[in-house]
Amino acid sequence: MSRYDVVLLHPPSIYDFxxxxxxxxxxxxxxxxxxxxxxxxxxxxxxxxxxRRHGFRVRIVNLALLMMRDRTFDVDxxxxxxxxxxxxxxxxxxxxxxxxxxxxxxxxxxxxxxPTVFGGISSTYYHEELIQRPEVDFVLRGSVCEPFLLAxxxxxxxxxxxxxxxxxxxxxxGAVRVNPAGxxxxxxDDYPIDLGMMIRQVVGHLDFWSxxxxxxxWRHPITAVFTVRGCGHGCLTCGAADAAFRRxxxxxxxxxxxxxxxxxxxxxxxxxxxAPIFLVGDVLDGGMEYACAVLDALAASxxxxxxxxxxxxxxxxxxxxxxxxxxxxxxxxxxPESHDESVRATLGKARYSNAELEAAIGTLLANGCEGLDLFxxxxxxxxxxxxxxxxxxxxxxxxxxxxxxxxxxxxxxxxFLDPGSDTFERAEELGYRRFAHTLEEHRxxxxxxxxxxxxxxxxxxxxxxxxxxxxxxxxxxxxxxxxRTGRVSPEAGARVGERIxxxxxxxxxxxxxxGNPGATQRGEPQLRADIAALASAMLHDKRELFPPxxxxxxxxxxxxxxxxxxxxxxxxxxxx
Numbered sequence: 212m213s214r215y216d217v218v219l220l221h222p223p224s225i226y227d228f229x230x231x232x233x234x235x236x237x238x239x240x241x242x243x244x245x246x247x248x249x250x251x252x253x254x255x256x257x258x259x260x261x262x263r264r265h266g267f268r269v270r271i272v273n274l275a276l277l278m279m280r281d282r283t284f285d286v287d288x289x290x291x292x293x294x295x296x297x298x299x300x301x302x303x304x305x306x307x308x309x310x311x312x313x314x315x316x317x318x319x320x321x322x323x324x325x326p327t328v329f330g331g332i333s334s335t336y337y338h339e340e341l342i343q344r345p346e347v348d349f350v351l352r353g354s355v356c357e358p359f360l361l362a363x364x365x366x367x368x369x370x371x372x373x374x375x376x377x378x379x380x381x382x383x384x385g386a387v388r389v390n391p392a393g394x395x396x397x398x399x400d401d402y403p404i405d406l407g408m409m410i411r412q413v414v415g416h417l418d419f420w421s422x423x424x425x426x427x428x429w430r431h432p433i434t435a436v437f438t439v440r441g442c443g444h445g446c447l448t449c450g451a452a453d454a455a456f457r458r459x460x461x462x463x464x465x466x467x468x469x470x471x472x473x474x475x476x477x478x479x480x481x482x483x484x485x486a487p488i489f490l491v492g493d494v495l496d497g498g499m500e501y502a503c504a505v506l507d508a509l510a511a512s513x514x515x516x517x518x519x520x521x522x523x524x525x526x527x528x529x530x531x532x533x534x535x536x537x538x539x540x541x542x543x544x545x546x547p548e549s550h551d552e553s554v555r556a557t558l559g560k561a562r563y564s565n566a567e568l569e570a571a572i573g574t575l576l577a578n579g580c581e582g583l584d585l586f587x588x589x590x591x592x593x594x595x596x597x598x599x600x601x602x603x604x605x606x607x608x609x610x611x612x613x614x615x616x617x618x619x620x621x622x623x624x625x626x627f628l629d630p631g632s633d634t635f636e637r638a639e640e641l642g643y644r645r646f647a648h649t650l651e652e653h654r655x656x657x658x659x660x661x662x663x664x665x666x667x668x669x670x671x672x673x674x675x676x677x678x679x680x681x682x683x684x685x686x687x688x689x690x691x692x693x694x695r696t697g698r699v700s701p702e703a704g705a706r707v708g709e710r711i712x713x714x715x716x717x718x719x720x721x722x723x724x725x726g727n728p729g730a731t732q733r734g735e736p737q738l739r740a741d742i743a744a745l746a747s748a749m750l751h752d753k754r755e756l757f758p759p760x761x762x763x764x765x766x767x768x769x770x771x772x773x774x775x776x777x778x779x780x781x782x783x784x785x786x787x
Contacts (some may be wrong), residue, residue, distance in 0.1 A: 216262070217259075217267065217268075217295055220300050221255065223275035225247070226314065238647025240620070251271070254331070257752060261357040261358070262357075274286065290318060290322075294322065301329075303333060318482070328351060336354040338352050339389070341650065352460075353461060377391065398467065399468040404479070423475060436468075436473055437491045438473055439613060442496070446559040447557070449642060455632045458631050473494075484516070491521045494520070499527075505613045513538070523545075526575075526771070531578050541581065542580060545586070546586040546629065557591075572617060576613060576616055585606070585618070587603075588621065591683045599684075600685060602621075603688040605691035610693070610695075615697060626657075627656075627666075628645065661717075682688040690751075713741050
């Protein structure tokens with residue numbers, strides 16, 4: 212196998228998920244990936260592109276997905292064939308606390324001479340604990356690490372003067388060194404994606420699955436354009452909120468992508484695929500002038516794809532009307548989190564009334580929005596079981612007032628409180644009880660057998676058990692409202708009901724063996740089979756969020772060929 216300078220590995224959330232099936236519950240119901248969290252962070256793509264532009268060879272390997280697809284896939288044998296200068300492992304989302312460390316441990320056994328570097332939000336927060344582990348050689352801190360990884364790779368290929376690498380935590384003779392933070396980058400536009408590299412890796416290795424973002428992407432090939440890193444909002448539960456990042460991120464956030472850069476990335480994806488393109492981040496957070504500039508840039512070169520917009524608060528009517536005039540086909544997501552205005556205010560969401568929310572829903576639908584999804588959550592400050600259930604009654608009322616383009620979803624906040632968030636740092640003051648503080652404590656929670664005991668918290672208003680009860684009961688009530696109003700078929704509603712009933716039964720059977728944490732491993736085959744059947748989604752049918760499509764019909768083969776040819780013949784690269 213040809214030698215790469217860097218191999219970026221995305222681990223599963225729990226390394227031995229194939230041998231020790233845990234009852235993950237609905238923690239991944241409203242995201243594209245499964246509870247194995249096989250969707251790698253977009254940072255992998257921009258990191259790889261940045262290194263490649265400077266002459267280094269990089270490969271992305273979605274190890275989690277390779278393990279999911281083939282129960283006989285030999286991880287150690289695969290890793291043994293890789294011999295880069297550096298292995299990069301993401302610990303961006305804390306649910307990877309188990310899998311990332313186990314992959315690093317195995318790499319150190321197989322390749323003791325090849326260093327490992329960790330990066331991501333969780334790596335940044337826990338950098339001092341991470342670097343103490345023998346399987347971790349380097350940690351890069353920050354939300355924009357492209358220039359710092361480049362500096363590290365150059366030192367590995369040259370003088371190995373690691374003290375010169377900004378934002379690096381490392382070891383020297385057993386002593387921990389924490390280098391000063393690097394300069395704040397100017398913006399995200401310096402770190403674009405490289406579609407040519409991605410296509411060439413697929414073609415060159417005849418390996419589609421190592422690069423696929425998540426398991427069912429070939430059936431639901433949605434793409435994402437990240438418009439921002441960080442967030443200007445102050446939600447108490449968010450580890451990327453303004454207050455959270457100020458605790459452990461050195462740079463000033465948020466960083467916005469220029470409107471022209473957003474439109475350029477949308478055009479790139481539209482060259483490759485007919486699938487929806489989702490703008491991650493509320494463009495209105497950059498101000499009305501910025502948001503309108505994004506719309507103007509999209510209008511200047513329209514694409515036939517559906518374009519998705521994310522809103523953290525009801526968008527103003529004038530923006531919605533401009534959106535309709537600028538984008539031919541579009542859909543939207545809005546996250547009230549709770550129907551209760553006082554809970555939303557406590558959470559730190561922008562203050563708005565339900566009347567304002569309902570007015571925005573009406574305006575969005577009246578202006579050509581092809582689909583509007585509302586997202587609600589269980590586990591918020593001040594939220595009781597009764598409050599959660601009242602929220603589903605509120606949604607049912609919305610369903611009777613608006614047409615079937617409006618839908619809604621509910622999910623538990625889990626499995627963990629975000630490190631750095633207010634609810635993590637000020638837990639007792641805000642009504643939370645934490646069951647995990649350190650990275651190792653979170654890793655151990657992932658070894659428990661069910662999602663109730665994986666939860667790293669309970670609240671003053673609901674215990675862990677009540678959080679689970681509220682989640683199941685609310686999802687059941689929401690599903691019934693969807694069936695009544697024709698949003699889903701009776702058959703689809705029945706499937707959701709069956710999955711929730713199975714989940715309750717699994718919980719009952721696990722409670723019957725409280726002293727046997729290995730019950731799912733050594734217990735009855737039917738229990739293992741029932742748990743496996745709920746591995747993709749429990750509370751919702753994911754086809755509501757990510758409509759399936761014929762695989763080949765979703766890709767523009769001519770565009771793919773042009774990108775590949777441009778990549779092979781159109782650009783020279785140097786290590787400047």
